Amino acid sequence: MGKTITMETRKINSITVVYDPGEQETVDIISDTVERSLLRIHESWGLGNPHDCWIYVMTSWQEFFFQSAPWLWRILLAITFPFWYSRARRTWPYSAAWTLRVGGRVAIGIKPPRLLEVSDKSIGVLMFIEEKDVKIKLSHLTCHELTHACSVHLKLPAWLNEGIAAVTVDRLLEKQTIRSDSLELLRKFKTKEKPPTYQKLSRLDAEAIAYYGVLGYWFVKYLEDVRPGFLKQLFSSPPVSRIFDKVIAAELDIELDSLWSKVPGMIFAYFEMTEPGTGAE
Structure with a gap:
């Protein structure tokens, strides 16, 4: 029989961190990052702290899903398991x-360093500047996921959800974390259509994911x-005003139907001009 491990908790501001006692070092880094993030x-x-937010040091996707859910939701997760487990296992x-x-409840799961080291990096290498410092990696992940929380x-579309999280990480760490040459993907990627939902993205x-x-x-x-403060104002607007693609297209004076065919080239041209060396070599 396996030994039962009693999980420990730590409260940081409005956030509860749940962890195996053996993950103390990881929790210390997460704890140090929460307030600053x-x-x-x-x-x-302009976003406030998340309500009922729990951070788990995540060593198993099954345990994370079921441990993080309130009791009634665990029953629902068990019933619907066949519908979501393949996506979780795939990602x-x-x-x-x-x-x-x-x-x-908002539940965040963060892998400890030993699992990060053995993760599949085929997507990450296309996106992120390599970071060898484990503390910075964990701070990066904590800030990114707290932004989501x-x-x-707001129920942001996936592209915007990931975008503000990545930019927030840059601001926390005071350095760029996304590869400059990733701009080349915007130029050469053939599909110029509306970005997919998370469910479609995982397939x-x-x-394409990168x-x-x-x-x-x-x-x-x-x-x-080009529109400083626009997103901050948008996030505080009434829900009826937050049809994100429509509002952003109007702000940029682009026809909604043309937004995603024009945006990649527009961004590439802008940063190639303003940040020499970020485009194609």
């Missing part, structure tokens, strides 16, 4: 962290450059 998120996007190898909304009520190949990830990052950076 929440401040950056509020400053950048687990290359995922470093997850954020889920389960009822009124703080914005979960794409590595290059493309939509960096598209969100560079588009948010572009909007912050």
Whole structure:
């Protein structure tokens, strides 16, 4: 019989961290990052702290899903298991962290360093500047997922959700974390259509997932450059005003039907001009 492990908890601001006692070092890094991340998120996007938010040091996707859910939701997860387990199993190898909304709870799962080291990096190498410092990696993940947690009520499209999270990480770490040459994906990727939902995104190949990830990052950076404060104001607007693609297209004076065919080239041209060396060699 396996030994039963009693999980420990730590409260940081409004966040509860749940962990195996053996993951103390990981929790210390996460704890050190939470307050600073929440401040950056509020400053950048005007978003408040998430309600009923739990962070788990995640060593198994099955345990994360069922441990993080309130009791009644565990029953629902068990009943619907055949409908969602394949996506979770498919994305687990290359995922470093997850954020889920389960009822009124927001659950964040972050892999400890030993699992990050053996994760599939085929997507990450296309997107991220290599980072060897484990503390910075964990700070990156904590900030990224907390941004998702703080914005979960907005129901952002995947590209915008990932974009603001990646930009927030840059601001927290005070350095760029996305590869500059990832702009080349925006130029050469053939499909120029509306970015997919998370469910559809998980079924794409590595290059396509990377493309939509960096598209969100560079588009948010572009909007912050040419329309500073626009996204922050948009996030605080009434829900009826938050038809995101429509509002953004109007702000940029682009026809909605043409938005996603024009945006990649527009972003590439802008950053190639403003940041020499970020485009094609």
